[in-house]
Amino acid sequence: MRIRAIGRIADRLTNRRATRIALALIAIVAGVALSARPAAAAHNGRHRLVEPAPPPRPIDYAQLTQEAATLLQNYIRIDTTNPPGNELGAARMLKEKFLADGVPATVWEPAPGRGVIAARLHGIGRHTKSIVLLSHMDVVPANPKEWQVPPFSGEIRNGEIWGRGSLDDKGPGVIELMAMLAIKRAGILLDRDVIFIATGDEEEGGRMGAGWTVAHESDIFADAGYLLNEGGAIEKRPNGKRYFAVSIAEKTPLWIRVTATGPAGHAAVPPDETAVTRLARALDRLDGWRAPLRLVDPVRDYFHELANLDGGPPQYRNLARALRTPEFVRKFTQDPHHDVLVRDTFTPTVLRAGDKTNVIPPVAEAEIDGRLLPGENPVTAMADVRKAMDDSSLKTEVLLNFPSVSSPRDSRMMTAIQELAAREHAAVVPTMIAGFTDSHYFRERHIDCYGFIPILLTPGEMKGVHGVNERISVKELGAGIRRMVELLELAGGRARSNEERHR
Ligand SMILES: [Zn+2]
DSSP, X not given: OOOOOHHHHHHHHTSHHHHHHHHHHHHHHHHHHHHHOHHHHTSOSTTTTSOXXXXXOOOOHHHHHHHHHHHHHHHHHSOOBTTTOOXXXXXXXXXXXXXXXXXXXXXXXXXXXXOEEXXXXXXOOSSOOEEEEEEEOOBOOOOGGGOSSOTTSOOEETTEEESTTTTTTHHHHHHHHHHHHHHHHHTOOOSSXXXXXXXXXXXXXXXXXXXXXXXXXXXXXXXXXXXXXXXXXXXXXXXXXXXXXXXXXXXXXXXXXXXXXXXXXXXXXXXXXXXXXXXXXXXXXXXXXXXXXXXXXXXXXXXXXXXXXXXXXXXXXXXXXXXXXHHHHHHHHHSHHHHTTSSOEEEEEEEEOOSSTTEEOSEEEEEEEEEEOTTXXXXXXXHHHHHHHTOTTOEEEEEEEOOOOXXXXXXXXXXXXXXXXXXXXXXXXXXXXXXXXTHHHHHTTTOEEEEOOOSBOOHHHHHTTTSSSOEEEHHHHHHHHHHHHHHHHHHTTOOOOHHHHTO
């Protein structure tokens, strides 16, 4: 079954004839209502014919957390290591979970064994822009020998759910799903629709996941205005102050293949230069070159906010000025996490040449993982790389690149996140991430995307992402669901009063 976008129906109604039919229908319905409810019609107010929705029922978060923990355990146990991904089983399991609660959900199979699932929770549609909750079902490989707990066991130990994907990105997917079910069960009526989309293939670039969805099934999110995805969480500064890190921008990949050629032959009688030596020298020259510093607005704002939280260092308050001082630049860029925020990077990762020690191969290849700051021109960046390698005989080609789009700092969704943060006396810090997520596919479709999952993440837990012993505490899983429900209420247009929330 295809999920139909409300926007489509509205589009059809813009046609004049359809409008007349619709008006006639409304008149008939109103007439029926008038004759049935004369007392209501006596009021002057425009909305007197509408029966108010019953007040929402309280949400039992303890029970919901248990249910979420069990769901996440089962989800982790479905091995979706990418490659090959094999997300179809996971997609079906999530679909069944939605259907059991009467939320329409659909699964697609973009390629044999691969999966995408979408579900829609209907609001009353007063706000036409719906909210997408995006996650990915595939995970990166895990070597059981390096883990304290088998990575696909989903075991609960010391109050934590262990397993590959518990944080990236199955745990967040469960939080999004359970928040939607909680809203449905409590009878909370939002003013807009909420769309759940879980894709595959994110860890390999998303072409068989989010890329496929955007290219082939864009009807799913045709009415979407906002999207929440991985990329940010609640973090703590060393002084204990908490902040909600929301990623509004990402660096964009410029993956390059460099090919060198040269004479083939027996390695006992080597020529002056071969494909391998030519490539090695070019990579060495590239390694000795650094892209110039460039400060983009989200990075400037990020450090400014950090200085506010920490009370320093004073240079962070005006990073543009500080970066004009060579002494500060040296110190600042010593931390690789800072360095990548203020310049493009180009890192050789794959090398391919001969496979026999005594044979000189005629071709040597390298792949370079380039990462560009938002707004960077990939053509100029390519020219810089070629200039740095300084060998006109090398062939270069682009393997992966897409336009870098940022999302606005100010929007209805950002305001909602700020209101949620304020309830916990925390600040919101917009960030740029050095990696990239599936958000770019949706940003290119003019949807405001925010990297934010409402769970507290410690630096130790973050090490588990793409690392070993990945795990999430059951308590934080529950807290994440509660915050997601509140965020959807805030962004969905129907925030309950404080009194109602604590009932
Ligand atoms: Zn991820």
